[in-house]
Amino acid sequence: MSIRLTPLTDPDFRPFSRRLAWLAAAPAGHPVGSAFLRLHSRDSIAHLADLEITVHPAERRHGVGTQLLYAAIAAARDHNVQVVVAEVDAGEPSYGFLARHGFTVGLTLIHSRLDMKTTVAAVPPPPGYRLITWTGVVPDELLHTFTAARTAMDDAPTGAITYGTDPWDADRTRHAAQLIHQRGEHLMTVAAVEHASGRIVAFTELVVPADGRSDAQNYGTAVLPPHRGRGLAHSMKAEQIRWAQAFFPDLPGLLTDTVDTNTPMRRVNAALGYEPTHTVLRCMLNLSPIQSAAPTRAQ
Numbered sequence: 001m002s003i004r005l006t007p008l009t010d011p012d013f014r015p016f017s018r019r020l021a022w023l024a025a026a027p028a029g030h031p032v033g034s035a036f037l038r039l040h041s042r043d044s045i046a047h048l049a050d051l052e053i054t055v056h057p058a059e060r061r062h063g064v065g066t067q068l069l070y071a072a073i074a075a076a077r078d079h080n081v082q083v084v085v086a087e088v089d090a091g092e093p094s095y096g097f098l099a100r101h102g103f104t105v106g107l108t109l110i111h112s113r114l115d116m117k118t119t120v121a122a123v124p125p126p127p128g129y130r131l132i133t134w135t136g137v138v139p140d141e142l143l144h145t146f147t148a149a150r151t152a153m154d155d156a157p158t159g160a161i162t163y164g165t166d167p168w169d170a171d172r173t174r175h176a177a178q179l180i181h182q183r184g185e186h187l188m189t190v191a192a193v194e195h196a197s198g199r200i201v202a203f204t205e206l207v208v209p210a211d212g213r214s215d216a217q218n219y220g221t222a223v224l225p226p227h228r229g230r231g232l233a234h235s236m237k238a239e240q241i242r243w244a245q246a247f248f249p250d251l252p253g254l255l256t257d258t259v260d261t262n263t264p265m266r267r268v269n270a271a272l273g274y275e276p277t278h279t280v281l282r283c284m285l286n287l288s289p290i291q292s293a294a295p296t297r298a299q
Contacts, residue, residue, distance in 0.1 A: 202233065
């Protein structure tokens, strides 16, 4: 099939990333597929680009996906990208398409959901700690200690994908919360404070949709290394669930995703009632070797 690719201007521009876009059209002019390549401006992840390819089911296996893929790879090289990352559900045909073009599995994510009808008992924090909560932007008096606690994410498992250190400062902490507010969503944070130092040493974040009537998304849970293994994550997440149930009675569920090798967090989620829903493979293509431009079997 003779396919025409048209580069598009993508309006989805974000403060630290932007997307390149392509539309694939059949000879008759009707759209048959699209591709998006997200480029990152932060130094820590500028070597990565996120790829999405969609082909109409009726047009698959005719070379459309392959042409979109090679257009995106060429653009990635032009922007000095070293690794292209694409997510697919485990078992989907799209994984075979990526594998045929040299992608390998870099990270496996287990997605889970908690039904908000689940009764969750309070879990007191361990001795020497207390829990605090806030909505939206962190209060000024907690800003710096909360920002420092974000370094707990630095050693989060990333499989074979190298993300590098992603530094946070006070401005970025505020800005991230403000963006959620601008979207009309609700950011709920539970944090653990160490009595001895008065500092935040762990936190968990939840983003609730504007209407409070569709599933909320966990944005991250982290505990600083010296304070791990004491039950802080379990205590914080139990408080998070109970708080969300009280403030958003029509909220149907909470969503989370956890790296398959993160056994401690998966155990915490299971203990709280989260049930696995599906598995996502984060596939990667290393662009260091020159990839052949000859199309192969298409999506």
